[in-house]
Amino acid sequence: MTQTPHHTDVREFHPRARAAIADPKIRKNFRKAMDGLITKRKDAFEGWDLEALRDLGANIRLRALANLPDLLEQLEKKLSENGVKVHWAIDGDEACRIIRDICVARNAKTVIKGKSMVTEEMELNHYLDDHDIEALESDLGEYIVQLAGETPSHIIMPAIHKNTGEISELMHEKTGTDLSSDVEYLTASARHQLREKFMNADVGVSGVNFAVAETGTLCLVENEGNGRMTTTVPQCHIAVTGIEKVVGKLEDVAPLLALLTRSATGQHITTYFNMISGPRKPEELDGPEEVHLVLVDNGRSSIYQDDELLDTLRCIRCGACMNHCPVYTRVGGHTYGTTYPGPIGKILMPHLIGLDEGRHLPTASSLCGACGEVCPVKIPIPDLLVRLRQESVDGDKLNPAKVRGHGAKRGTLEAMVWKGWSWMHARPGVYRLGTKVASRLRRLQPGNLGGWTRYRTAPKLAARTLHERMKERSQ
Amino acid sequence: MNSRDIILQRLSERSGGKLHQPECDFSVLERPSSSVTERVEQFQKIIESVHGEVHRCTPESWIPQLSGILSSRGARNLLIPAAHQIGRALRDSGRDDLPELLIYDEPVTSWQAHLFNEVDASITSTRGGIAETGSLILWPTPDEPRLMSLVPPIHIAVLEASGLYTTFHEAMRVQNWKSGMPTNALLISGPSKTADIEQTLAYGVHGPKELIVLVIE
Ligand code: SF4
Numbered sequence: 001m002t003q004t005p006h007h008t009d010v011r012e013f014h015p016r017a018r019a020a021i022a023d024p025k026i027r028k029n030f031r032k033a034m035d036g037l038i039t040k041r042k043d044a045f046e047g048w049d050l051e052a053l054r055d056l057g058a059n060i061r062l063r064a065l066a067n068l069p070d071l072l073e074q075l076e077k078k079l080s081e082n083g084v085k086v087h088w089a090i091d092g093d094e095a096c097r098i099i100r101d102i103c104v105a106r107n108a109k110t111v112i113k114g115k116s117m118v119t120e121e122m123e124l125n126h127y128l129d130d131h132d133i134e135a136l137e138s139d140l141g142e143y144i145v146q147l148a149g150e151t152p153s154h155i156i157m158p159a160i161h162k163n164t165g166e167i168s169e170l171m172h173e174k175t176g177t178d179l180s181s182d183v184e185y186l187t188a189s190a191r192h193q194l195r196e197k198f199m200n201a202d203v204g205v206s207g208v209n210f211a212v213a214e215t216g217t218l219c220l221v222e223n224e225g226n227g228r229m230t231t232t233v234p235q236c237h238i239a240v241t242g243i244e245k246v247v248g249k250l251e252d253v254a255p256l257l258a259l260l261t262r263s264a265t266g267q268h269i270t271t272y273f274n275m276i277s278g279p280r281k282p283e284e285l286d287g288p289e290e291v292h293l294v295l296v297d298n299g300r301s302s303i304y305q306d307d308e309l310l311d312t313l314r315c316i317r318c319g320a321c322m323n324h325c326p327v328y329t330r331v332g333g334h335t336y337g338t339t340y341p342g343p344i345g346k347i348l349m350p351h352l353i354g355l356d357e358g359r360h361l362p363t364a365s366s367l368c369g370a371c372g373e374v375c376p377v378k379i380p381i382p383d384l385l386v387r388l389r390q391e392s393v394d395g396d397k398l399n400p401a402k403v404r405g406h407g408a409k410r411g412t413l414e415a416m417v418w419k420g421w422s423w424m425h426a427r428p429g430v431y432r433l434g435t436k437v438a439s440r441l442r443r444l445q446p447g448n449l450g451g452w453t454r455y456r457t458a459p460k461l462a463a464r465t466l467h468e469r470m471k472e473r474s475q
Numbered sequence: 476m477n478s479r480d481i482i483l484q485r486l487s488e489r490s491g492g493k494l495h496q497p498e499c500d501f502s503v504l505e506r507p508s509s510s511v512t513e514r515v516e517q518f519q520k521i522i523e524s525v526h527g528e529v530h531r532c533t534p535e536s537w538i539p540q541l542s543g544i545l546s547s548r549g550a551r552n553l554l555i556p557a558a559h560q561i562g563r564a565l566r567d568s569g570r571d572d573l574p575e576l577l578i579y580d581e582p583v584t585s586w587q588a589h590l591f592n593e594v595d596a597s598i599t600s601t602r603g604g605i606a607e608t609g610s611l612i613l614w615p616t617p618d619e620p621r622l623m624s625l626v627p628p629i630h631i632a633v634l635e636a637s638g639l640y641t642t643f644h645e646a647m648r649v650q651n652w653k654s655g656m657p658t659n660a661l662l663i664s665g666p667s668k669t670a671d672i673e674q675t676l677a678y679g680v681h682g683p684k685e686l687i688v689l690v691i692e
Contacts, residue, residue, distance in 0.1 A: 033674055052503040059497040066494035069486040082658075088479035140680055141671035157671060164673045187669060187677035194681065199587055215656045225625055225667040225682025232621050232659070233587075243482065250653045254644035255504060265670070268521060269608035269643075272682070273662035280658060285620040286583040287658060297478070301485040310491075 008337040010353060013360040020331040026161060030332050033160050037323040040266025041374070057259045058378040060252045061314035068304065071213040071246045072295065078216025082278035084291045092122025095296045099124065099205065099238055100131050102292055106236055108133065108202030112194075114230040115139040115222070116207025117155055117317060118242050118296055121339045121352070124205070135205070138194050138226040140187065147174045153333030155340060156264045156319040161332050194226070204230035204288070208241035209316070210256060211293070214249045218293065220274040221260060223267075228274055237288040239276070243295050244304075244313040256316060259376035263318040299352040306402055308387060312348050314377045319344075321371035321381060327364055336361065343371035347384040354405030355392050362388035363409075435465040504644045506607070514606040514639040515690055521609030525665035526678055528687045537689050538565065541631065542572045544687060545596060550574050554590075554597035554627060558618045561600055561633055579620055590622065596629035603638035604688075605646055610664040611688065612646060614657045621659050630683040632663070636692045 008016075020026050045053075064071060076086045089095035095118075103111065111128060113119065113135055125135040125146070137146045141158035145151065148170055152158030159167065164181050171177045177189040206227060210219040218239050220227045231237045247253060261267045280287035303309050322328045322342030333341035338349040338361070346365060350358040362385045371381040393414075394407035424431050442461040449458050476484070509517075519529040532540050545553060552575040556562040565576060577594060599619045602612040611632050615621040624630050640646035643662070647653070652660075667682030678684050 029673075036674055049503050052500070056499055056501065056503055059499045062494070063496050063499060066496040069483050072483065072486070088477070088482055090478040090481060094478060138681070139671070140669045144671065157674075159671055160674075162673075164675070167672050183672045183675040184677050186672055187680050191680055195591060198681075199591055214653055217656050217660075223667070224669050224680045226680070228621070228625050228661075229681055232625065243486075250647060250656075251501070251644060252499075254642070254647065255501070257643065258504075267525075269610055269662065269664045271525070271663065271665045271668055273610075273664075275656065275660040276658070277656040277660070278658040283617045284615075284658065285579060285581065285617055286622045287615075287620075295482075297482045301482055304486055305490045307491045307494075310494075 008334075010337040010349070010357045011360065012337065013335065013364060016335040016337065017331045017364070020335045025163070026332045027330060029161055029163055030329050033157065034323050034329045037266065041263055041320060041323070042266075044262035044266040044268060053255060053259060054376055054378050056255045057316075057376050058314065060247060060256060061316070061377050064247045064252070065244065065304070065310065065313055067248060068243070068246070071248055072243060074213040075211055075216060075246050076295075078213065079278075079293055080216075082216045084216065084218075084278055084293055087292060087294045089294055089296045089298070091298050092296065095122050095240065095294050095298070096124055096127040098294050099240070100128065100133065102236065102238055102290075103128070103133050103203055106202060106290075108236065110197070110201045111135040111203045111205055112197055112201035112230050112234060113137050113139075113142070114204070114206035114220070114227040115142055115158075116205065116240055117152075117339065118207060118240050118298075119205065120152065121298060122296065124240075136194075136197055136201070138198070138230055139222075140190055140224060140226075143190060143194065144170065147171065151334070151339070153341065154319060154322060155317055155344075161334065198229045198233045201234045203236045203238060204232075204234040205238045205240065206231050208239050208245055208293075209260065210253050211241055211246045212248075212250050212253060213246055216277055217250065218276045219253055219257075220272075220276070221257065221270050222274070223271040225272060228272055231274065231276060232287055235288055236290040236292070237276075237279075238292045238294060240294045240296060243297055243300050244315075260316050260318050263320040263374065263376040302404075303351045309347075309351065309384065309403070311379050311384065312344075312351070314379050315344055315348070316377055317344075318376055320374045320376065324370040324374045326366060326368060326370070331364075336364070343381045343385075344379075347379075347381055347388065350388050350391075350403055350405075354408075355388070355403050356405035356408040359392050359405070359408040362386075362392060432465070432467055435467070439463060439465050501644065504642055506641045506645075509606075509641060511636050511639065511692075514641060515636050515692070517606040518604055518609055518639055519690070521607070522665060522686075522688065523609075525609065526668070526686075527609065527665045528685065529690060530687065531690050531692055534691060537633070537691060538568050538570065538573075541565075541598070541689065542570060544631070545574055546572065548596070548629060548685075550595040550629060552577050552593070552595055553631075554579055554594050554623055556599065556618045556623075559600050561598060562618075565598075579623055583620065583622060590626055594627045596631060597623045597627040598631040598633065599624050601632050601634045601638070603640060603646055603650070604634050605641070605643050605662070606639050607642050608662075608664055610643070610662040613661045613663055615659055615661070616657075624661070624663060625682050628679065628683055629685045629687065630663075630666075631687045631689065633689045633691060636690050 144159040153161040279291040328342040346361040392409040666686040669680040
C-alpha cells in the first residue's frame with residue numbers, strides 16, 4: 001500500500017501558490033466544491049437563530065477550555081470505569097509509540113483507520129509502515145488520497161482536489177477497477193475492496209469529534225459507516241484525539257453537533273452519530289474487546305497559555321472557514337503544505353510547527369473576514385491572523401512575541417528601514433528636510449518596488465510636501 | 476514526571492491565569508410542542524430527503540407490509556432479534572411469505588464471514604427517533620448487536636410513533652442518558668452514503684444501501 005508522504009516544506013508556500021493558481025484544474029475542482037458547500041450551509045441554518053446557536057457553541061467550548069485539566073481527569077476516570085484504557089502523549093512521536101506498543105502487545109499486523117486529522121498531524125501511517133504494520137484508510141476520500149500517495153487537501157473532504165476522471169484512473173491503476181465515470185460503480189468497488197480489510201484488520205484506529213467527560217463517551221460523526229466498521233469489527237479499537245476535544249456534559253454535544261454538520265456540509269445531521277462508552281461487555285456478541293483512548297498534546301498546552309491564541313482550541317474542525325476562504329478556494333489545500341489548511345491552518349499551524357517554518361501562513365489571507373463570520377464557534381480568525389503577523393516580525397512593545405519562531409519574517413533591511421523611519425519621525429526638523437528632499441528628487445524614484453509593484457503600480461511622491469502646501473495656504 | 480502529569484500541570488498552571496466560564500443558554504434549541512402526527516410527518520420528510528424510506532404501519536399491519544418490502548427486494552433472509560417482541564412476533568406469525576429468519580445468538584467471530592457475505596436484511600427495534608433531523612436512536616444490546624444495523628445491505632428499523640422526540644437535546648434529556656450510557660449508542664439518519672468523489676452522492680458505501688423505517692402508529 002502506498003503510504004501518505006511526509007509533509008512538504010511549509011516554507012515553499014509562494015511557489016506552490018503560483019503553481020496552483022496557474023493550474024485551471026485545481027481552481028475548477030475547488031471552486032465548484034466550495035461554491036456548493038457555501039449554499040448548502042446557508043440553507044441548512046434556515047429557520048435557526050444562528051447567532052444564538054453560535055454563541056451557545058462558543059460558550060460551551062470556552063467553558064470546557066476553562067475547566068480543561070479537570071475535565072480531562074474526569075474523562076479519564078469515567079472512561080477507566082467504563083473499561084477504556086487512557087494514554088497521554090506529549091507529542092506526535094509519543095502518540096505513535098503508544099499506538100505501536102498496543103499493536104505489538106496484540107501481535108497486530110494490520111490497522112484499519114477511520115478519518116482522523118490528529119493522526120495526520122503525527123504522520124501515524126508512516127510511523128506504522130516503518131514498523132511493519134500496515135495502516136489502511138477506510139474513509140473513501142482518505143482511501144483515494146492514500147492510493148495517490150498524497151495528503152488530504154481538506155479536513156472534511158480529503159480528496160476534493162480530484163475530479164471523477166482522475167479518481168477513476170487512480171483506482172484503475174492501483175486496484176484494477178474498470179475505467180468509469182460512474183461514481184456508484186467506483187464507490188461500490190471501494191466498498192468491496194474494503195469489506196475484506198475490515199474483517200481481517202487486527203486493530204481499528206479512529207479520531208474523536210467530542211469526548212464527553214460526564215459520561216466517558218467518545219463521539220464520532222460520519223456518513224459512510226466506515227467509522228462504525230473501524231470501531232466495531234476489529235478486536236481492538238484505538239481512538240486518538242487532541243486534548244482540546246473534551247466537553248463537560250453530554251448535553252453539550254447536541255448544539256455542537258447541530259453546528260458541526262450544518263457548517264461542514266450543510267447536513268442537518270450526518271448518517272451516523274456514533275457514541276462509544278466502552279468495550280464490549282461479556283454478554284455482548286460484537287464490538288471490540290479492548291478500547292483505548294490516546295490523548296495528544298502536541299503543542300496544545302502551550303497554545304493554552306496565551307489568552308488570545310487559546311481561541312484556536314475552540315475549533316470543532318468543521319472546515320467552514322476553508323470553504324468560505326477566497327485564498328483557499330483559489331490555491332487549494334495542498335498549497336499550504338500543512339496538516340490543517342486554510343484559515344484554521346493559518347492560525348493553528350504556526351503554534352504546532354513554529355513561525356520560522358510557518359512564517360508565510362498568517363500572510364496568506366486577504367483579511368476579508370469571511371472565516372470569522374462563518375465559524376460556528378466564533379473564533380476571531382482575522383484578529384488572530386493579525387496577531388500572528390505581528391509575531392512573525394517580532395511583535396511590538398505592547399505585545400511582546402510569544403509564539404515559537406517569532407521574528408522569522410523580520411528582514412534586516414526591513415528592520416533598518418523601519419528603525420530609520422521612526423527615528424526620522426521623532427525629529428521634526430529632519431522629517432521636514434527628508435520629505436522635502438524626497439519630493440524634489442521624485443523623478444529618480446524607481447518604478448520597480450519589488451513585491452509591491454509585481455501586482456500594483458508604484459505610488460508617486462507629490463511635487464510638494466503636505467507641510468509646504470499647508471504653509472502656502474495659511475499665507 | 477510522566478506525560479500525563481506534565482500535560483495536566485501545564486494546563487492547571489496556565490500562565491494567563493484562570494479563565495472565565497461563560498453561562499450557556501440552551502434555550503435556542505427549544506422548539507414549540509407538536510403533536511405525534513406532526514412529528515411523524517417531519518421525521519418522514521427529513522429522512523426521505525436523505526434517501527431513507529418510511530412505511531406507516533399499525534400493530535396489525537407491519538408484518539404483512541414487511542413481507543411485501545422484503546419480497547420486492549428479493550431478500551433471501553432476514554436477521555431478527557431473538558428475545559425482542561419484534562423477533563418473537565415474526566417467528567410466531569406463521570407466515571410462509573417471509574424469507575428465512577436468522578438469529579444473531581453467538582459471538583460474531585464464529586460467523587463473521589456469513590454475516591458479511593450472506594445476510595441480505597436485518598430488522599431492529601429503536602429507542603425512539605428525532606423528528607428535526609430524521610434520526611433513529613439505537614442502543615445495541617446482546618439481543619440486537621451493533622453489527623445488525625451496519626453490515627446487511629438492507630436495514631429495517633421499527634419506530635413507535637410515540638417515541639419520536641422533536642430534538643436530539645430533548646431525547647437525551649427526557650430519556651436521562653447522562654445517568655448511564657451503553658457501550659455503544661447511535662443516531663442513524665439514512666442509509667450509508669458518501670460524497671467523496673466530486674461531491675456526487677452515492678449510497679451504501681460501507682454500511683446499508685437501504686434504510687427502511689416502519690413507523691408504528
Ligand atoms: S476555525 Fe471555525 S470554521 Fe474553521 S474549522 Fe474550526 S470551527 Fe470550523
